[in-house]
Amino acid sequence: MRMALASVLAPLWVLPMTGCTKSRFRGWGFSLLELVLVLVITGLVAMVASRFLLSALEAVSVSREYEDQRSEAGFALDRMAREVRGGDVTACESGQLEVQRGGQTFLFEPDDGGLLLEVDGDRGVLIEGLASPDGLTCEEAPWGISDLYALQLNMDSGYEASTHAWQRP
Structure with missing residues (x-):
């Protein structure tokens, strides 16, 4: 045991000659070539994985924008329908x-990519992202029912939202 411990702790040139001048511990480490290959392969895997992550993040971003436009269009249609139900449609x-x-x-009308709401001369943007100039469509319902109006918003993303509002007597 004492001899084995001494041979492990001894400097490399004192070790017993076995026909090789290299360290007997060489098999425990990695060569520079092996380390470089591992780094290159890891980099390639990371590059492929990052492309998948970026496309997933982009899909989430587009989905959020689409959902925001959808909810804004719903809000605007609800507001228009509320005014139609409680008021008198003049145009x-x-x-x-x-x-x-x-x-x-x-007064609801599209202008510069948004839907404007004017109340007694005070104007404000109700929603943005409206497809101009045909972003708002208002017409009497085609079924011959008086005081029933079809309202439709066309968003610049291609989303179309529509509802019907009945003017209460």
């Missing part, structure tokens, strides 16, 4: 909806 044509309600005039 319903392609690109414009005008409603009189409670002594106020509500």
Whole structure:
């Protein structure tokens, strides 16, 4: 045992000659070539994985934008339908909806990629992302029912939202 411990701890040139001048511990490590190959293979795997991650992140981003436009279109249609239900429609044509309600005039019309809402001269953007100029369609329902209006918003993403609103007597 003592001899084995001494041979392990001894410097390499003192080790017993076995016909080879290299260290007997050489098999425990990696050569520079092996390390470089591992780094190259790891880099290639990381590059492929990053492409999949980037495409997944892009899909999530597009999905969120689409969902945001969808919810904004729903909000705008709800607002227009509420005004139609509680007011008197004075103009319903392609690109414009005008409603009189409670002594106020509500005007919905597309402008520069957004849907504007004007209440007695005060204008504001209700939603953005509307396909101009045909982003808003308002027409009387084709079924011959009086005071029933078909409202449709066309978003620039291609999403179309529509609803029907009945003007209460």
